[in-house]
Amino acid sequence: MRFDLKSFQFVDNERDPDALAVAAADRSLTWAQLRAEAGAWADAARRQGVAPDVPVAIYGHKEASFFVAMVGALLIGAPFVPVDTIYPPERLRRIVEIVRAAAIYDAAAGSFTPAEGAMLDERGLAYVMFTSGSTGDPKGVQIGRESVGLLGDWMLGSFRLGDAPVFMNQAPFSFDLSMYEVFATLGSGGSCVLNAREQIAAPGPWMARLAEHGITVWVSTPSFAHQQLANRDFSPATLPSLRTFLFCGEPLPAALARKLRQRFPDAVILNTYGPTEATVATTWIEVTDAVLAAHDPLPVGHAKPDSVLLVDEGEICIVGDHVMRGYLNRADLNQAKLYTYADGRRAFRTGDLGQMEEGGLLFCRGRMDDQIKLNGYRIELAEIDEALHGLPGVEGSACAVLRRPDGTAVRLIGFVTGLGGAAEDASLLAADALSGWKERLAERLPPYMVPSELVACQALPMSNNHKIDRKKLIEIYSAIPV
Numbered sequence: 001m002r003f004d005l006k007s008f009q010f011v012d013n014e015r016d017p018d019a020l021a022v023a024a025a026d027r028s029l030t031w032a033q034l035r036a037e038a039g040a041w042a043d044a045a046r047r048q049g050v051a052p053d054v055p056v057a058i059y060g061h062k063e064a065s066f067f068v069a070m071v072g073a074l075l076i077g078a079p080f081v082p083v084d085t086i087y088p089p090e091r092l093r094r095i096v097e098i099v100r101a102a103a104i105y106d107a108a109a110g111s112f113t114p115a116e117g118a119m120l121d122e123r124g125l126a127y128v129m130f131t132s133g134s135t136g137d138p139k140g141v142q143i144g145r146e147s148v149g150l151l152g153d154w155m156l157g158s159f160r161l162g163d164a165p166v167f168m169n170q171a172p173f174s175f176d177l178s179m180y181e182v183f184a185t186l187g188s189g190g191s192c193v194l195n196a197r198e199q200i201a202a203p204g205p206w207m208a209r210l211a212e213h214g215i216t217v218w219v220s221t222p223s224f225a226h227q228q229l230a231n232r233d234f235s236p237a238t239l240p241s242l243r244t245f246l247f248c249g250e251p252l253p254a255a256l257a258r259k260l261r262q263r264f265p266d267a268v269i270l271n272t273y274g275p276t277e278a279t280v281a282t283t284w285i286e287v288t289d290a291v292l293a294a295h296d297p298l299p300v301g302h303a304k305p306d307s308v309l310l311v312d313e314g315e316i317c318i319v320g321d322h323v324m325r326g327y328l329n330r331a332d333l334n335q336a337k338l339y340t341y342a343d344g345r346r347a348f349r350t351g352d353l354g355q356m357e358e359g360g361l362l363f364c365r366g367r368m369d370d371q372i373k374l375n376g377y378r379i380e381l382a383e384i385d386e387a388l389h390g391l392p393g394v395e396g397s398a399c400a401v402l403r404r405p406d407g408t409a410v411r412l413i414g415f416v417t418g419l420g421g422a423a424e425d426a427s428l429l430a431a432d433a434l435s436g437w438k439e440r441l442a443e444r445l446p447p448y449m450v451p452s453e454l455v456a457c458q459a460l461p462m463s464n465n466h467k468i469d470r471k472k473l474i475e476i477y478s479a480i481p482v
């Protein structure tokens with residue numbers, strides 16, 4: 001059995017309905033069970049007002065019921081809005097308010113909380129994914145069902161994943177990287193092994209679990225794979241069926257690709273690139289020894305079928321039916337970022353700097369704006385500036401990123417004015433000057449967006465065009481005496 005990504009229905013194929021569909025943190029489901037539970041979930045959701053084009057929020061972390069709910073929503077034609085528990089309740093509340101979901105489904109409790117739902121203007125969406133927004137609110141990326149169908153076609157047609165791939169899933173479902181595993185599992189009739197944060201924290205038993213399920217495709221950010229290299233069990237001896245590493249979400253360092261080639265000489269490494277706004281990814285390249293010998297930094301590859309890539313005045317633009325239908329209720333942003341390409345299809349200005357070689361090989365050269373990636377998480381620095389501004393007594397605020405020499409972001413530092421600080425120089429905020437600032441920020445921001453230190457300044461440095469000078473902030477930070 002599999003789930004067809006054109007009709008959005010379960011269809012029979014030669015795969016046994018008793019084969020594993022989902023091995024979640026809490027329980028496993030065969031394909032027959034997934035079909036039965038998704039159907040029952042859809043009935044229950046309809047009773048809550050969830051309907052075609054009326055969204056439903058799904059809150060949880062790697063429960064089997066989270067997966068069931070996503071499939072149930074696809075059956076109804078209701079856009080699902082995945083929200084991982086890494087997000088604090090305040091952020092969930094805001095997302096539900098913005099998207100006007102009919103209900104919040106709590107995957108751990110298996111229950112619905114009704115909300116004031118409404119039909120979206122965009123019809124036929126598969127999901128709405130919220131990413132960090134520079135206004136201080138997350139922004140909703142609306143992905144159509146046609147885009148998801150194209151994602152499935154590409155993965156199953158080009159990635160050589162085998163007949164019944166077994167995916168290692170760990171990225172939160174609120175990070176669109178995870179939609180790779182969700183839709184490729186559904187479209188192929190394969191299996192998805194969901195791994196919760198608590199499971200990953202115990203490396204020995206976790207690797208044993210991956211081995212037991214015979215994972216064949218590893219999907220993660222490069223940072224996540226890098227962390228696993230310290231674990232000796234992360235090897236072909238423990239994971240003999242692992243054939244493919246599928247990376248996306250941030251630059252793949254050539255050094256990491258080399259280490260993986262040494263440790264897993266028979267595995268294929270795929271580097272893929274693209275923003276949430278263009279349904280997970282748009283380019284791909286197999287990182288072979290020849291590619292490694294020719295390039296450092298690595299290219300992000302060529303355009304996937306049915307898409308066009310352009311570099312317009314240095315900015316990467318993506319064209320195709322996999323481009324989002326728009327940000328929800330953000331006409332201003334849509335005006336700035338979306339346009340219609342010459343062939344009539346949707347086109348998106350990514351904000352990524354790019355360079356294209358003859359033959360269409362694309363290189364990503366960083367961002368044009370203040371969006372960053374920290375351990376694969378996408379962050380608008382302005383959203384953190386806003387949250388810092390909400391702290392008591394704070395008059396001005398900004399945050400900046402500490403990076404390794406290779407450019408990788410490693411830590412966030414917050415800067416505030418209005419709370420004292422030396423006249424000339426900045427100083428690290430004394431713990432009692434603003435007690436509980438981390439906890440306060442964590443009410444609004446996920447942990448990965450909470451700065452690790454807070455610095456009190458007399459004034460924030462401004463650049464010539466009257467924007468916060470974030471480079472100068474890092475200089476100020478580096479000059480603070482220890």
Ligand code: AMP
Binds near residue numbers: 247252271276376
């Ligand atoms: P997200 O929407 O979270 O997937 O983040 C998309 C952004 O991550 C892109 O616009 C790029 O800035 C960056 N990104 C994604 N994949 C890659 C890659 N393979 N190499 C370099 N940057 C990437």
